[in-house]
Amino acid sequence: MLARLVAPIFRLARGDHISGDSDYQDDEYDAGSTLEVTPSQDALSIGISTIVPEGARSEGSSEAGGDCLSCDIAALSSKDKDMSLCAEQKPASQPSVSELSLITSPGPQLPVELLYEIFVLADRQALATLALSSHTFHDISTRLLYRHIPFLSLPQSVRCLRTLSRNALLASYTLSFEIGDMDSLDLKRTGSVLGAFFGLLARAFRNMTRLTELSYLLFGPTSASLVDAPFKLTNLTASCDFDPSFATFLTEQRSLQTALFCGRYITGTSVDFNALPALNRVSASPLVLASVVPGRPVREVELCLVHPWLLNADILETTVQIMSYSKGPLRSLQIISHLTGPADIILNALAAVPKGLSGLEILALHAVSGSINNDLLVGLKPILAQFVSLKSLILISKNQYDAVHDHIITKTLASTWHAACASLECVSLPHATWVRNRKYGWVTLQDLERLLLEREQTLMNREKKVREREEVLDQEQRSLIEREHQLEAQIRELRLELGM
Structure with missing residues (x-):
């Protein structure tokens, strides 16, 4: 019985023609005609601005070419209202009238909760098609389409933001939102050309009351659109300038737990000491870390040293001292940098870590460029000996020809390091992960x-x-x-x- 109920749903999602009368033929959507229409590729590519709930369309959106692509679909369906498929053109897999009655008749129907679980498995194109089939399907599909809004092109973003700024109901469905990844939106380069865009973005944010995850990849001083937004984030990725305006926004986000700050730090910017009380994981440069880590329960830090000259003893010692003021306490540190300098300079810098953070449990070193040579691997032993509770060491390198990719060199590394640091239980290298077993000693995960x-x-x-x-x-x-x-x-x- 369940299979008979579900089959017509997926046939509708594929855009197959439905024969027979529809219970919604006289309604606004004119289901008898819209089911024959496959939305254009442009409409389906944006997805999230394709569907507008009944009774919630904005003024001026009833004509083709309006702010929402549902208008284009409606116009297209009205033109094709008199078109029908002949017997030779009908797909062999189209649902019958009896099958359609299973989901439109007042008889046995799937509960809305079960329909929701089924619709979660559909892609955005299928959801856009299902939303045109019935009122129930429309409500479920709309919620799912607007639940996560991915990165879009500039024209699509403008169209989507217009819909969200004018329709608070649709915006309230959004839990995750991604904006940016477009060079043309760098306010520092474009000046006031896109001022209207950021005003539109601010109005859309005012309606996203349930937003919890935000990726805001708009470079430059663009954080003004975020200030006074009603949502309470738990996850944030931002590439805007870390300036006073952005600091004001962070003060409002008391539920923020994970933050990735990629923007440029503006000298003199500080965050209120009582802000970000729930922050426990952060990725940023040393100057930004100095503003957000002390006095907060941060347990995981990704230290981004984007310039090779930043990996030196003085900078790392100062940064480690700042991170030691975390109330977490700090348990995990990942250092992301360019290992292009001599091994002795890199080791001298890394020696500052256990001096201020001897209680670390996880230490990771990610070489964006350069190489991890044998001298560096050998020199890590006395540094690891200074940790009292280190359990996991992670080394990542993109250079496939350096020492950390050599199976012969790394075969005995785990046991050598464990001799210096007795608490060490796991060593992760690019080609293998070694774990310590009480019975078998150090073995790879495959072993x-x-x-x-x-x-x-x-x-x-x-x-x-x-x-x-x-x-x-x-x-x-x-x-x-x-x-x-x-x-x-x-x-x-x-x-x-x-x-x-």
Whole structure:
């Protein structure tokens, strides 16, 4: 029964023609005609600005070419209202009238909650098509289409923001929003040319009351659009300037837990000490970290040293001292930098980490460029010896020809480092991850998986032998019981013969 109910839904999502009368033929959507129309590729590519709920369309959007692509679809469907497929043109897989009645008749229907779980599996194109089939499908599809708004081109972004700024209901569906990734929106280069765009963006943000995740990749002093927004974020990625306006916005985000700051730090910018009380994970440059880490429960930090000269002892020592004031306490540190300098300078800089953060549990070094050579690997041993509770060490390098990619060199690294740092339990390298097992010592995850499979097979064989032994014992017990019954019968016969 469930399969019969679900099948027509996916046929509608594919845009197959539906024969028979529709319960919504006289409604605004004119389902009998819209189901015959496949939205244009341009409409489906934007997806999120394709559908507008009934009774919520803005004025001036009823004509083709309006601010929302649903207008284009409606206009297209009205032109094709008299068109029908002949018998030879009908797809062989189109649903029948009886199938359609399963989802449109007042008879047995899937609950809305179950329909929602089914629609979650559909892509944006399928959701845009399903939204044109019925009122119920429209409501569910619209919520899903606007739940996550991905990066769009500039024309699509403008069209989407117009819809969100004029329709508070649609904007309230949005939980995750991505904007930017467009060089033309760098306000520093464009000046006031796009002032209207940022005004539109600010109005759209005012309606996103339930937004929790935001990727704001608009470079330059563009944070004014964020100030006074009603949403409460938990995750933020921002490339705008870290200026006083952005600091004001951060003061309003008391639920923010994870933040990635990619923008340029403006000298003199500071964040109120009582702001960001829930921040526990942050990625930023040293100057930004100095503004957001002290006094906050930050437990994970990604230190971005975008210039090779930033990886030196003085800068890293100062940064580590700043991070030590986290109330987390800080347990994980990842250093992202260019390892193009000599090994002794890099090791001298890394030696500053355990001096201020000896309680780290996870330490990662990500080489964006340069290489991790053998001298660097050998020199890490005395640095690791200064940590008291380090459990995991991660080394990442894009240079496939450096020492960290050499299987022969790295084969004994884990055991060598563990001799210096007894708490070390995991070493992750580009080609393998080594873990410490109490029984087998240092093994890779592949080896550990193989050992676990062998152990599992051994236990299964042992269980099989136990079952076989139990069967033998059961058989012997049944034989003994049968022998006991035979003896009892013989005793009764002897008693009868003896007249007892």
